[in-house]
Amino acid sequence: MSPPNTHTTKTKTESERKRSPDSRDRASDERAMVADGTLPPLIAAQLNHLLSHSSHSLKVDQIWSGCKNAQFSDRFTLLVPFCLDYVKWDVVYNAQCPWVAPDVIFAAEDEGFYPFFVAGEGQANGQREKSSLEDWNCKDPARLMLLVHELRDLYKSYQMKRVGELDDERLKFEISTVLSREGIEVCMISGSERLEDVKFSVPLLDMNLNKLVHGCPWRHQQMIYLQVVFPISRKYTSSSPPRIKLVSSSELKALLSVEDVKLPIWLDGMCMAEYLPAVEDILKAQIVEAIAAIGARRRFIEALASQFGRPLEADSVFCRKATVLAASGVFTFLVHISLSTQFPKQQPVLVLQSSQHFNSQGTPVMSPPLMDYPWSPRWETSQMVERIYEFLAEECLSFKKYCNDSQFQQ
Amino acid sequence: MDDLPLQKIAISGPTLASLIQRFSSSSGDVDGLLFGHVSQPTPSNLLEDDLPEPSSTRSDSPTLVANVTGFVCSGTVSSFYDSAGRLNEPALRRFVTDRALPGQSLLGWFVGRRRTALRPSLREFNVSSSLSNETLTLTANSQIEDSVKIPPCVFILLSTPLIAQSIHTHDHRAFQFRRSSGAFEPKSMDVVNIGPGFRVHYGAFSPNSPLPWLPCVVRDSSSMEIEEDKRRDGLAARRAALKEQKGLDLYAEGFDVGRLGRLMGSEAANYTSELEGLYEKMLVKLEGLARNVEKSSAKVLEQEQRNMKLRSKFAGFG
The missing domain is CATH 3.40.140.10 (Cytidine Deaminase, domain 2)
Incomplete structure (x- = not known):
């Protein structure tokens, strides 16, 4: 085995070719749907603006047409993040009259949600709040975003009102004590046995997580929330403890897996105002550790160069992945190294990929994930790399046999 | 309410x-x-x-x-x-x-x-x-x-x-x-x-029809003129009535009300051929009417398509 020289360029392009469609697909999934070509330009401009400029990570579920000849698409389902879940709203435009403001059909369970309307003593034309639907300007691409944001705010107050009307002393107390926290959201969810639960989504840690990571690629503000689900108890006598869970925005998983954080126990008779500071203290310590772990992983990836040569690819922000090229005689292969957030307590997972053997679908032959090799978190970084190198010098022989076998089977 | x-x-x-x-x-x-x-x-x-x-x-x-x-x-x-x-x-x-x-x-x-x-x-x-x-x-x-x-x-x-x-x-x-x-x-x-x-x-159904009620009085055009004169209604009203009557006469194809009267009663048997003639003319007229409807429908469709194109153009498809 020797550090590779000649094959570098070739392998790099191959690996790029393999990876790029995959990652690009995921990144531009929403765009691909919009760029369907069938949405009238006026509508497409508004939807594109909404998806690329909104502070909420909205998604488009489906786009379809309501025209007789289905020539142009004019309606779509919008997934609006709310209270750690998504609500589905159908946005209905009219391809025949794209200058007319869209209409919205809310989810079936939100039957009572009718924004821009206050039922009451006002008779002539009701009493209506001024909405972004008024004086609609179809040429302004930001209009849809304004509307969706306004509706989301109204939906938030609608859910808050529903929960506030419940006859549950504990909930009333919880709401009165934690409602002052910024960004808190509550909603009713249907739980088991036709009973309804109340879900709280409480944003934790008053710090900008995006600023903690150097060269942070996150477009949306990353957050950690505590999800607390209270079963509604009609009488205060027997109140069962709430179900508690930590939830983070999806991209934060590259830095810290909140599922692994051990939560303190909810004592009988406790309330959220008491519980939250304890959780936040634990999380703060975890985040400091997670940031420190990036440094440890970076040192490991840098140390790879001494044995394997410079990595072909490496995740330079979170240092969770690196790929190096290795060769044993003429047998050349890639080693994909994945580092967990628990590194160095958890050893890296190795996957070998042949540069010379392809299966019947034309994809390179890969080894199963290797995670059972000599390892100690107490070793020096250079020793870790050396031991992996030694392990691979042995392992590559059986991998080569595995590659040859899988080719002969075809 | x-x-x-x-x-x-x-x-x-x-x-x-x-x-x-x-x-x-x-x-x-x-x-x-x-x-x-x-x-x-x-x-x-x-x-x-x-x-x-x-x-x-x-x-x-x-x-x-x-x-x-x-x-x-x-x-x-x-x-x-x-x-x-x-x-x-x-x-x-x-x-x-x-x-x-x-x-x-x-x-x-x-x-x-x-x-x-x-x-x-x-x-x-x-x-x-x-x-x-x-x-x-x-x-x-x-x-x-x-x-x-x-x-x-x-x-x-x-x-x-x-x-x-x-x-x-x-x-x-x-x-x-x-x-x-x-x-x-x-x-x-x-x-x-x-x-x-x-x-x-x-x-409990009370029928109502969107068709206006048409007063039906049997009289021919000449007698009507005299009557109208006698009544000394406004000139404009008389002119309008005459115009309507002329239109009706055109549709009657020479079968004025008096002549049509003979088609009924005991004399009717003698006028079978006349009746058939009238019937044929009516059929021709109906056919003409159907053709007119067809032509106008085509024109409506054409206009609708033109409207569609204009709309698409406005929406930025053009």
């Missing part, structure tokens, strides 16, 4: 069929107004009289039925309201007066939107709320003294299934917007058709 609860909404088969036809033949979404009357069918079950307090039971169970007998379809959306759901009163008034027929008042409105969920949308809620709050006298006429008056609170939603199906092609659902609760109440929709099941309904 009280905000009384409806028991159900009844619509005649042909009206519903024509409503669905208008919706399915349009290229996009449509809306329009619903006309008809509200009736309070006599309860067939007279046991109620024996109850100590009949008035209380009556108030609990609604007995009013909204009968949809006609509609006007705008062929587009936002025809009488804006995007926020506020009414455009001049447009609404125009629609209503266009349909001023005896025995019909504005009952509510409808929307047809393809491949959407069968529940009212944000705008539909706001339009219904505006419409049922409408204090203006929008009723077509006030001749119907005896019928119950309710605000225009009926809403019929038409849609098609989300996934195209060959057998199940249309959905519809009817609602009543209640001002008091500020909410839609789904109502059952009776499609009135011919059959034993609907005999009861026809028992």
Whole structure:
């Protein structure tokens, strides 16, 4: 085995070719749907603006047409993040009259949600709040975003009102004590046995997580929330403890897996105002550790160069992945190294990929994930790399046999 | 106009069929107004009289039925309201007066939107709320003294299934917007058709025809002229009447009223050939009329396509 020289360029392009469609697909999934070509330009401009400029990570579920000849698409389902879940709203435009403001059909369970309307003593034309639907300007691409944001705010107050009307002393107390926290959201969810639960989504840690990571690629503000689900108890006598869970925005998983954080126990008779500071203290310590772990992983990836040569690819922000090229005689292969957030307590997972053997679908032959090799978190970084190198010098022989076998089977 | 609860909404088969036809033949979404009357069918079950307090039971169970007998379809959306759901009163008034027929008042409105969920949308809620709050006298006429008056609170939603199906092609659902609760109440929709099941309904049915009543007086043009002279009506009126008569004579193809008179009674047998001649001419005329309709339909279609192109151009497809 020797550090590779000649094959570098070739392998790099191959690996790029393999990876790029995959990652690009995921990144531009929403765009691909919009760029369907069938949405009238006026509508497409508004939807594109909404998806690329909104502070909420909205998604488009489906786009379809309501025209007789289905020539142009004019309606779509919008997934609006709310209270750690998504609500589905159908946005209905009219391809025949794209200058007319869209209409919205809310989810079936939100039957009572009718924004821009206050039922009451006002008779002539009701009493209506001024909405972004008024004086609609179809040429302004930001209009849809304004509307969706306004509706989301109204939906938030609608859910808050529903929960506030419940006859549950504990909930009333919880709401009165934690409602002052910024960004808190509550909603009713249907739980088991036709009973309804109340879900709280409480944003934790008053710090900008995006600023903690150097060269942070996150477009949306990353957050950690505590999800607390209270079963509604009609009488205060027997109140069962709430179900508690930590939830983070999806991209934060590259830095810290909140599922692994051990939560303190909810004592009988406790309330959220008491519980939250304890959780936040634990999380703060975890985040400091997670940031420190990036440094440890970076040192490991840098140390790879001494044995394997410079990595072909490496995740330079979170240092969770690196790929190096290795060769044993003429047998050349890639080693994909994945580092967990628990590194160095958890050893890296190795996957070998042949540069010379392809299966019947034309994809390179890969080894199963290797995670059972000599390892100690107490070793020096250079020793870790050396031991992996030694392990691979042995392992590559059986991998080569595995590659040859899988080719002969075809 | 009280905000009384409806028991159900009844619509005649042909009206519903024509409503669905208008919706399915349009290229996009449509809306329009619903006309008809509200009736309070006599309860067939007279046991109620024996109850100590009949008035209380009556108030609990609604007995009013909204009968949809006609509609006007705008062929587009936002025809009488804006995007926020506020009414455009001049447009609404125009629609209503266009349909001023005896025995019909504005009952509510409808929307047809393809491949959407069968529940009212944000705008539909706001339009219904505006419409049922409408204090203006929008009723077509006030001749119907005896019928119950309710605000225009009926809403019929038409849609098609989300996934195209060959057998199940249309959905519809009817609602009543209640001002008091500020909410839609789904109502059952009776499609009135011919059959034993609907005999009861026809028992209470008062027919009304949109055709005007034509006074039929047998007289020929010469005698009419004299009569008209004698009456010394306005010159303009006389001219108009003459013009109409000339038009009628043209259609009669020389068969004036006097000559036609001979086609009846005992003399009729002698005029068989004349009768046949008239019949043939009528057929020719009908054929001509059919051809005219065909030509004008083609022109309408052409214009519609031109409109579509202009719309597409405006929307930026051009």
